[in-house]
Amino acid sequence: MITATNLTKIYSGTTVLNIEHLNIPTGQSFGLVGNNGAGKTTFFSLLLDLLQPTTGSIFNHDITVSQSEEWKPFTSSFIDESFLIGYLTPEEYFYFIGDLRQQNKADVDALLANFEDFFNDEILGRRKYLRDLSKGNQKKVGIVAALIGNPKVVILDEPFANLDPTTQIRLKKIIKELTNQGDTTFLISSHDLIHITEVCERIVVLDKGVLVKDIMTSQATLQELESYFSKELQNEA
Amino acid sequence: MFKRLISLELKSFFRSASFGKSIGLKILMGFLGLYFTAMFLLFGVGLYSLIKEYFPNEIPIFLANRFVLIWLVLELGYRFMLQTLPVLNIKPLLILPVKKRKVVNFVLIKSLYSFFNFLPLLIIIPFGLFNIYKNEFETLPVLAWMLAMFGLTLTVNFANFIIKKRFTDNLKALVPIAVVGVTLALLDYFNIFQSSVWFGKGLDKIIEQPALSLIPVAVFLLLYKWNQKNLEGKFYLDGSLKTKVKSADTNQFLWTRRFGELAPYLQQDLKLIWRNKRPKSAIFMSLLFLGYGLFFYTQDSYYDNPWFFVFVGIFITGIFMLNFGQFVPAWDAGYYPMIMAQNIPLKKYLTAKAGLISFSVVVLTILATPYVYFGWRIFLLNIACAIYNIGINTPLLLYSGSFNRKRIDLDKSPFMNYQGTGAAQWIIGIPLLVIPVLLFWLFYKFISFESGMIFLVTAGLIGIFLRNQAIGFIAQVYKRKKYAMIEGFKQKGD
Numbered sequence: 222m223i224t225a226t227n228l229t230k231i232y233s234g235t236t237v238l239n240i241e242h243l244n245i246p247t248g249q250s251f252g253l254v255g256n257n258g259a260g261k262t263t264f265f266s267l268l269l270d271l272l273q274p275t276t277g278s279i280f281n282h283d284i285t286v287s288q289s290e291e292w293k294p295f296t297s298s299f300i301d302e303s304f305l306i307g308y309l310t311p312e313e314y315f316y317f318i319g320d321l322r323q324q325n326k327a328d329v330d331a332l333l334a335n336f337e338d339f340f341n342d343e344i345l346g347r348r349k350y351l352r353d354l355s356k357g358n359q360k361k362v363g364i365v366a367a368l369i370g371n372p373k374v375v376i377l378d379e380p381f382a383n384l385d386p387t388t389q390i391r392l393k394k395i396i397k398e399l400t401n402q403g404d405t406t407f408l409i410s411s412h413d414l415i416h417i418t419e420v421c422e423r424i425v426v427l428d429k430g431v432l433v434k435d436i437m438t439s440q441a442t443l444q445e446l447e448s449y450f451s452k453e454l455q456n457e458a
Numbered sequence: 459m460f461k462r463l464i465s466l467e468l469k470s471f472f473r474s475a476s477f478g479k480s481i482g483l484k485i486l487m488g489f490l491g492l493y494f495t496a497m498f499l500l501f502g503v504g505l506y507s508l509i510k511e512y513f514p515n516e517i518p519i520f521l522a523n524r525f526v527l528i529w530l531v532l533e534l535g536y537r538f539m540l541q542t543l544p545v546l547n548i549k550p551l552l553i554l555p556v557k558k559r560k561v562v563n564f565v566l567i568k569s570l571y572s573f574f575n576f577l578p579l580l581i582i583i584p585f586g587l588f589n590i591y592k593n594e595f596e597t598l599p600v601l602a603w604m605l606a607m608f609g610l611t612l613t614v615n616f617a618n619f620i621i622k623k624r625f626t627d628n629l630k631a632l633v634p635i636a637v638v639g640v641t642l643a644l645l646d647y648f649n650i651f652q653s654s655v656w657f658g659k660g661l662d663k664i665i666e667q668p669a670l671s672l673i674p675v676a677v678f679l680l681l682y683k684w685n686q687k688n689l690e691g692k693f694y695l696d697g698s699l700k701t702k703v704k705s706a707d708t709n710q711f712l713w714t715r716r717f718g719e720l721a722p723y724l725q726q727d728l729k730l731i732w733r734n735k736r737p738k739s740a741i742f743m744s745l746l747f748l749g750y751g752l753f754f755y756t757q758d759s760y761y762d763n764p765w766f767f768v769f770v771g772i773f774i775t776g777i778f779m780l781n782f783g784q785f786v787p788a789w790d791a792g793y794y795p796m797i798m799a800q801n802i803p804l805k806k807y808l809t810a811k812a813g814l815i816s817f818s819v820v821v822l823t824i825l826a827t828p829y830v831y832f833g834w835r836i837f838l839l840n841i842a843c844a845i846y847n848i849g850i851n852t853p854l855l856l857y858s859g860s861f862n863r864k865r866i867d868l869d870k871s872p873f874m875n876y877q878g879t880g881a882a883q884w885i886i887g888i889p890l891l892v893i894p895v896l897l898f899w900l901f902y903k904f905i906s907f908e909s910g911m912i913f914l915v916t917a918g919l920i921g922i923f924l925r926n927q928a929i930g931f932i933a934q935v936y937k938r939k940k941y942a943m944i945e946g947f948k949q950k951g952d
Contacts, residue, residue, distance in 0.1 A: 309729060317725075320721070321722065
């Protein structure tokens with residue numbers, strides 16, 4: 222369970238995030254939508270204690286993230302390429318993450334075997350360093366690495382961006398399978414309304430740091446989101 | 459068009475992320491530049507009279523000519539290490555309506571304005587003017603000589619780029635050329651075949667036949683054309699603009715497994731050092747500086763001031779510690795958010811770094827054992843210094859790392875690279891080197907050499923004994939400064 226209370230982040234007078242209360246129950250697949258600058262990445266960074274909140278705090282399974290490091294063993298994430306180590310090969314990177322999460326080589330190999338399709342033969346056994354992979358392939362490595370070690374909380378910032386269509390579809394399948402098993406909480410942000418409504422049970426819309434919509438996904442959700450985001454255009458017309 | 463390219467160039471200079479940030483460094487570089495300018499100018503002005511005074515039977519210009527070849531080879535050497543053609547900057551221009559030839563010419567002509575081309579002029583012009591002034595020769599031949607010399611400088615300028623293009627990927631291919639060069643140098647040295655003299659005689663001919671000065675100029679122009687063709691042909695994304703992809707050796711460092719809990723971190727750090735240019739150079743530096751002791755141990759005057767050997771001992775056994783440790787954790791800047799968000803307790807992270815540094819101290823101490831040749835006292839003092847390095851200096855360096863806010867791009871060349879260097883790096887050198895020397899000196903002065911040594915060992919052992927607590931404390935400091943570090947490491951630009 223993840224709870225944010227009175228959470229604000231203010232940069233030199235500009236409020237970039239202001240969430241009074243947000244509660245994400247365990248096992249939920251939670252989607253975060255919003256235009257550029259809405260505060261999605263800021264929220265994730267606060268949740269990972271990469272930024273210091275101006276006020277308030279975030280609790281990850283009852284642990285205050287800015288006070289203790291105890292949330293790290295069960296939380297994994299992929300925000301951007303600064304989560305990859307450029308001079309490692311994908312395999313080395315996976316094993317390294319595995320080591321950090323008490324998974325031995327065999328465990329990691331077993332997990333990777335499930336992603337053979339996803340990797341499309343472009344990642345494993347190519348003797349290439351991560352820094353030399355294309356952006357899309359780097360992203361694949363980061364996403365899969367975030368799934369190593371049965372984390373209870375998985376945070377993915379825009380996982381669909383930069384991926385080719387086939388991989389996007391595969392990724393949706395993977396996320397759905399994992400959330401159906403029940404106890405993993407997924408937090409995903411995306412600019413793609415179709416993808417996110419497909420994978421997430423709940424969708425929250427941020428606008429300039431403020432929570433403006435909180436919807437449990439249904440048939441009507443996509444339409445609702447589309448009309449919300451085209452509101453301004455309609456107003457102009 | 460050229461004007462626009464120049465304005466782009468100026469903007470990239472003034473708008474670079476670090477501009478204005480490291481004023482101290484800029485001033486230092488400025489002073490170095492001034493220093494070299496002054497030295498060269500002084501040499502250029504004084505050369506004529508110096509030769510007249512020490513070699514009264516020689517004609518100055520002919521004598522100078524004999525050393526030109528050696529100078530050119532040295533020049534090529536340091537240019538090879540320090541000067542690169544900044545081709546990557548032109549990538550954004552690829553899709554814009556700018557003629558290729560223009561961009562290529564711009565890059566090449568820009569290289570003419572390098573400091574390296576300016577320095578030799580400071581010798582050539584005053585020396586030439588003196589020759590004219592003293593009426594040694596007619597004006598025209600001397601002017602021709604000056605032209606030829608400048609032509610040679612520019613030839614070296616462009617030859618360097620060709621050589622770099624050829625050999626940076628494949629240093630082994632350089633071996634036969636190096637062998638030929640060394641052979642020629644040896645033949646020269648033992649007066650068997652003096653290529654430098656023959657080269658000088660060729661230059662002497664210019665004084666007789668001023669038209670010959672056009673040969674070096676022609677060579678320079680030819681090399682310019684060659685470079686131009688080279689660049690134009692490679693003006694594609696998969697040509698010279700592409701960064702090189704190396705095939706990875708995935709079996710490295712598996713032996714670190716036996717270090718248990720810290721194994722993944724150690725393996726990580728070893729890969730970091732081995733696979734990236736800049737940290738790798740720290741290893742070579744360490745081996746190079748092992749020889750540092752020879753400067754001091756061989757001179758009797760230092761034996762009256764043995765405190766100086768403490769400095770040498772700390773330095774020799776700790777050079778890797780200083781080189782690598784001062785940039786912890788900036789080495790990991792590229793993925794610092796991951797380190798912070800992953801399941802990596804800070805304390806373990808720091809313990810691993812401390813372990814690696816201590817390991818390097820042990821290795822360097824072992825490699826320094828041949829210094830026992832200069833006496834047991836030096837050998838034992840080095841061991842005492844090593845223990846002090848492990849116990850006291852290592853935690854101190856890690857602590858100073860919490861002041862690091864500057865990113866290091868691992869792949870940039872290590873030569874003259876001050877990226878990631880800030881005031882903290884300069885200040886930390888003082889306590890690391892000065893404190894042990896000072897304390898040893900006190901003991902040596904008032905008690906004895908041995909007591910000083912015992913002090914160093916005791917201090918080191920206490921440090922080792924309390925390491926766990928010290929690192930726990932340092933981890934707290936890192937944690938407090940974590941957000942500022944993440945923010946700082948994000949800033950790109952040199």
